[in-house]
Amino acid sequence: MTIPVITLDGPSASGKGTVAARVAASLGFHYLDSGALYRLMALYAMRNQIALDHEARLAMAAVRLPATFAEGVVKLEGEDVSDAIRAEEVGIGASKVAVLPALRAALLQRQRDFRQAPGLVTDGRDMGSVVFPDATVKVFLTASAAERARRRHKQLIDKGEAANILQIQQDIEERDARDAARPVAPLKAEADAHMLDTTDLTVDQAVAQVLAWWRNTAN
Ligand code: CDP
Numbered sequence: 001m002t003i004p005v006i007t008l009d010g011p012s013a014s015g016k017g018t019v020a021a022r023v024a025a026s027l028g029f030h031y032l033d034s035g036a037l038y039r040l041m042a043l044y045a046m047r048n049q050i051a052l053d054h055e056a057r058l059a060m061a062a063v064r065l066p067a068t069f070a071e072g073v074v075k076l077e078g079e080d081v082s083d084a085i086r087a088e089e090v091g092i093g094a095s096k097v098a099v100l101p102a103l104r105a106a107l108l109q110r111q112r113d114f115r116q117a118p119g120l121v122t123d124g125r126d127m128g129s130v131v132f133p134d135a136t137v138k139v140f141l142t143a144s145a146a147e148r149a150r151r152r153h154k155q156l157i158d159k160g161e162a163a164n165i166l167q168i169q170q171d172i173e174e175r176d177a178r179d180a181a182r183p184v185a186p187l188k189a190e191a192d193a194h195m196l197d198t199t200d201l202t203v204d205q206a207v208a209q210v211l212a213w214w215r216n217t218a219n
């Protein structure tokens, strides 16, 4: 029997990570935040003065990236970088290294290794299209750019950080454009994905909808 996978893809702050983690907890499944891998690569490059377009060096580094994920803590070379990888400049760097085909190829098997019993919930940009094309349930989340900027702004304010909502919206839109325009594994909805516009949904409502799709498919 193949191990079930639920994929959640979509642009920044559409709610993928929050909803995926909640769905995984509810089903007792494993959870893979694939964006964290791209963010780790960007942080690694920035810290080691590797240019973000140095494809050969970054692909080599991706194969043996000294990173671990355990109980929500992301470590790079033994250091807890869970907060550091969330910085907006790291997200922008992630979307730059994410255009490199050799780097994406190097991360492919690493992501597929997370598919373990009893199941996996994963979020990113190409989870349903490239990494797990045979996923049991594919979801593509969206939300208006203004709502997504509002969510990111609130997250920063809640952390006590200064934030300019217009700048955030501009950064998000630039990153989305780069993710959607790249030739390899661009951000786009698969024909067999359920579309979920979360603009006016609470997290609970979005989680309930994904679980309903899962129950309909699994039973
Ligand atoms: O992973 P992604 O960048 O798509 O988004 P996220 O980090 O899961 O969500 C960004 C913020 O939006 C979080 O603070 C969520 O709690 C919030 N959110 C929301 O307010 N309503 C939703 N339906 C989904 C997420």
Ligand code: CDP
Residues within 6 Å of the ligand: 010, 011, 012, 013, 014, 017, 034, 035, 036, 038, 039, 091, 094, 095, 096, 098, 123, 124, 125, 126, 127, 175, 179
């Ligand atoms: O949380 P948010 O949606 O803002 O970003 P993320 O999911 O952590 O991803 C950061 C960046 O990594 C994205 O803008 C993409 O360029 C890249 N990424 C990707 O190319 N493929 C994935 N499966 C996941 C992330």
